[in-house]
Amino acid sequence: MVTAVAPEAAAVLRGLPAGSADSAPDAELPLPGGYLLHRRGPVDVLAAGVGPAAAAAGTATALALAAQPYRLVLSTGIGGGFAPLAPLGSIVVADQIVAADLGADTPDGFATVTELGFGRVSHPTAHAAAVAAALRDGGLPTAVGPVLTVSTVTGTAARAEQLTARHPGAAAEAMEGFGVAEAAAGHGVPVLELRAVSNAVGPRDRAAWRIGEAFAALERAFALLPYDRLL
Template sequence: MLLVLTATANEMRAAFPAAPAVGQGETAEYEAGGRTVLLGVTGVGLLNTALRAGQWLVRSDVDGVVDLGIAGGYDLHETPMGSACFAGAETWPEYGLLDAHGAADPMGLGFAQAEAGGSRIWNRLELSPERDAQRMGLALGHGWLRATGVTVSGVTGTPERADRLKLSCNGQMENMEGFAAAYAAILRGVPFLEVRTISNLVGSREPGDWNLKGALRSLHDAANTLFAA
């Protein structure tokens, strides 16, 4: 059974409007595309996601993880508003030794976060979305974009920070949960897929650079494509 995560109940409701209501920290089984999946709302952020994903991955019947949600785009020419993206990598740029400008050297403390598959995990996870989607029997949509995710503890509020993160992480979409969800799946040894729809321009607080409703509509379409029978 696949574990399908969103950070918020709104995202879960957008993705699966016919599913039972799921609140933060709750799960519910649901028939999607002819299969039973376990829907779980983690709450926003790395900490909530790590705690809940770890809790639910203890179940022996969970054999894959799908992380759904919305995200900001660092360059709306690369990742247009409303577009669906799947993560080819996730970086947590705040892990490590911070310099005066807030940039982190992930090896500066000398402690890797973990070891999996014979490799140490520092602040970046290289993912295999096409392979893992196939392993889980999921369909990636035509025209979906392969993007590098940047997982932050606090949403980027200035263009200057957005520029730094885009450059240092080769980032294309910003979120608050992807690294934690991927990390939990990798430690558990199960396939993982992260799909997000673009809701805003990272670093801008201008209303014209945001379209949450459009991103949620796109998330519904993306979930339909993923779980097409």
């Protein structure tokens, strides 16, 4: 489980089931680069830093040093939701992880690096349907759709409109998913992204943010995940 910052990692850890009686106790494992890996049973939680580059570096470090291969990498934390699909306090499960602003402005509009011939801008995800079903069965309002990775968080209605025009059906935006997905792909590990919605994508209005509600939803989501399917 890869988050950006420590409070997100703490919410994930609060939601994770306690280890069984015969499992190893929780542990904190320092990694090169100043990272700290929190281990509970078969699950590792890492706060890798803000933005796609930091997320990729931290994820790649953990993957390269794993004593046993991981079966899934999950990018998670809070993020912005596209109304009305993903209201405040809901969960978004990504069916695609998309680098929304990786490309070039041209006289004809935005061109992705894929269109420019330089690489990929999206990754498919694993287990999205099963995870979404488990969360909905547990009573969490949950949307499934593309989660956009941006290097600059949207703060205007015009930018939100541009993103939804380029990415119809987008459910959320955050800053780390594509970096995590690139690292996972490089190591041949499936990836998923899960976001708890703390604010609406659009005009920046901190007074309207619901970060506490989003952390509570994130914690609850990790209590409900179908770990037998993921691990």
